[in-house]
Amino acid sequence: MRYISTRGNAPALSFSDVLLTGLAEDGGLYLPETWPEFSLSDWRALRGLPYPELAARVMAPFAAPDISFETLKTLCERAYAGFSHPAVVPLTQVDDGLFVQELFHGPTLAFKDMAMQVLGHLFEHVLTQRNERVTIVAATSGDTGSAAIEACRGRERLSVVILHPKGRTSEVQRRQMTTVLEPNVTNLAVEGTFDDCQDLVKALFADMSFRREMNLSAVNSINWARIAAQIPYYVHAALALGAPEREVSFAVPTGNFGNILAAWAARRMGLPIRHLCVGSNRNDILTRFLNANDMTIKGVVPSLSPSMDIQVSSNFERLLFELLGRDAKRCAELMTGFRASGHMDIPAETWERARDLFSGLALDDAQTEAAIRSVHLRSGYLADPHSVIGIEAGRQFRQPGIPMVAEATAHPAKFPDAMVAATGILPALPPHMADLFERRERYRTVPATQNAIKDAVRAALAGGSTD
Numbered sequence: 001m002r003y004i005s006t007r008g009n010a011p012a013l014s015f016s017d018v019l020l021t022g023l024a025e026d027g028g029l030y031l032p033e034t035w036p037e038f039s040l041s042d043w044r045a046l047r048g049l050p051y052p053e054l055a056a057r058v059m060a061p062f063a064a065p066d067i068s069f070e071t072l073k074t075l076c077e078r079a080y081a082g083f084s085h086p087a088v089v090p091l092t093q094v095d096d097g098l099f100v101q102e103l104f105h106g107p108t109l110a111f112k113d114m115a116m117q118v119l120g121h122l123f124e125h126v127l128t129q130r131n132e133r134v135t136i137v138a139a140t141s142g143d144t145g146s147a148a149i150e151a152c153r154g155r156e157r158l159s160v161v162i163l164h165p166k167g168r169t170s171e172v173q174r175r176q177m178t179t180v181l182e183p184n185v186t187n188l189a190v191e192g193t194f195d196d197c198q199d200l201v202k203a204l205f206a207d208m209s210f211r212r213e214m215n216l217s218a219v220n221s222i223n224w225a226r227i228a229a230q231i232p233y234y235v236h237a238a239l240a241l242g243a244p245e246r247e248v249s250f251a252v253p254t255g256n257f258g259n260i261l262a263a264w265a266a267r268r269m270g271l272p273i274r275h276l277c278v279g280s281n282r283n284d285i286l287t288r289f290l291n292a293n294d295m296t297i298k299g300v301v302p303s304l305s306p307s308m309d310i311q312v313s314s315n316f317e318r319l320l321f322e323l324l325g326r327d328a329k330r331c332a333e334l335m336t337g338f339r340a341s342g343h344m345d346i347p348a349e350t351w352e353r354a355r356d357l358f359s360g361l362a363l364d365d366a367q368t369e370a371a372i373r374s375v376h377l378r379s380g381y382l383a384d385p386h387s388v389i390g391i392e393a394g395r396q397f398r399q400p401g402i403p404m405v406a407e408a409t410a411h412p413a414k415f416p417d418a419m420v421a422a423t424g425i426l427p428a429l430p431p432h433m434a435d436l437f438e439r440r441e442r443y444r445t446v447p448a449t450q451n452a453i454k455d456a457v458r459a460a461l462a463g464g465s466t467d
């Protein structure tokens with residue numbers, strides 16, 4: 001499979017090159033040149049497979065010919081071996097026609113592990129083949145960071161530098177990152193928002209000499225391999241609920257738009273998905289777009305669901321490119337204008353195409369807390385402040401006869417304060433994290449400037465302390 005940039009001005013690359021490159025050199029995001037399509041019998045053949053094998057079969061067309069199905073299967077088996085639930089992505093029914101798919105049974109208790117564990121093995125495989133090493137720089141609003149650290153810690157060919165917005169993650173999320181003391185891990189607490197962190201990462205990638213000097217790679221969802229590894233769980237849930245003979249809808253708590261884009265990709269591959277529901281918190285740019293074609297950046301406000309405190313959703317660019325009929329020039333113009341003015345005028349017919357498939361619902365903190373409480377009272381299900389927004393969106397948009405699956409993206413124990421406030425219940429951390437609050441932390445606070453981050457990345461590579 002070859003990959004092309006959404007901005008049309010970067011070389012087409014193979015899967016392994018896209019994995020190592022992350023962001024395209026023209027600032028765009030990579031997408032498959034052509035979409036693989038599965039037939040009814042292809043989908044049926046996946047029914048009942050163990051999750052790692054299903055994942056490898058769904059990802060195989062994207063990785064070919066660089067990585068064979070057999071290799072992919074071995075890597076997926078290794079990636080999911082450490083998950084705490086035997087089904088990896090179990091489904092639970094919480095209401096009439098409404099199901100929850102739990103994506104948080106990996107080592108860091110969030111859906112990021114689903115792809116990041118595979119990426120860790122993919123990086124190791126490709127870098128060993130090429131005898132190379134890379135520096136991964138990633139931005140996190142709370143969950144990507146720890147998942148990336150967990151997937152990369154101790155790997156000889158990888159150094160990982162994580163930028164988190166200082167004071168804007170939960171304490172559990174911060175400690176999951178900052179208590180990992182392996183020498184190839186650096187944590188930077190950036191004086192800014194997640195959007196600042198993400199912009200800084202993209203700016204480093206745009207600085208070609210720095211990018212080459214450091215051999216930069218990305219593990220945020222700007223990296224296509226992240227999206228590819230998030231497609232299989234949609235397939236798994238849909239097959240369990242009757243696909244391909246029956247349509248299924250999904251509701252996804254959304255921030256950087258990577259998770260729901262993976263659902264869109266599954267549909268593009270032929271999975272019968274009727275409807276996709278975006279759940280937002282008060283940082284509701286995506287919901288405003290879907291409801292009123294209002295794509296205007298407002299300041300990021302802290303919320304009970306910090307991982308979704310995002311206004312500039314990277315992967316929206318991938319959807320936009322597709323909705324524009326793959327017109328890369330128009331996509332580049334719209335994206336550049338958006339970043340310059342904070343507003344994007346999306347053509348009405350493009351917006352309508354998005355509305356045919358997507359709906360949006362935004363909950364503020366009071367509504368989120370009330371939803372945690374009412375889901376718990378109605379069904380006994382304890383959903384974290386991110387997952388509950390998906391569940392509420394799924395409840396509101398479900399249609400008779402079409403199962404709705406809400407993606408549960410994080411374990412409630414990552415957000416103890418919100419859970420206690422809503423329900424009075426303190427969810428326990430699993431045994432491997434039981435002493436998290438006693439562990440020593442290591443991180444450096446840095447201003448949100450490109451030079452400060454470059455200095456910190458250089459220092460990290462030179463082995464400088466980040467205490």
Ligand SMILES: Cc1ncc(COP(=O)(O)O)c(C=O)c1O
Pocket residue numbers: 110111142143144221253254255256257258259260307308386387409410
């Ligand atoms: C727990 C949780 N839920 C939802 C999201 C939003 O997912 P996405 O950024 O893929 O839209 C994130 C962060 O990305 C997250 O960490």
Ligand SMILES: N[C@@H](CCOP(=O)(O)O)C(=O)O
Pocket residue numbers: 139140141142143144145219220221222255256258307308314
């Ligand atoms: N919510 C994310 C933000 C980064 O998203 P990504 O999917 O692009 O890595 C986080 O928790 O860090």
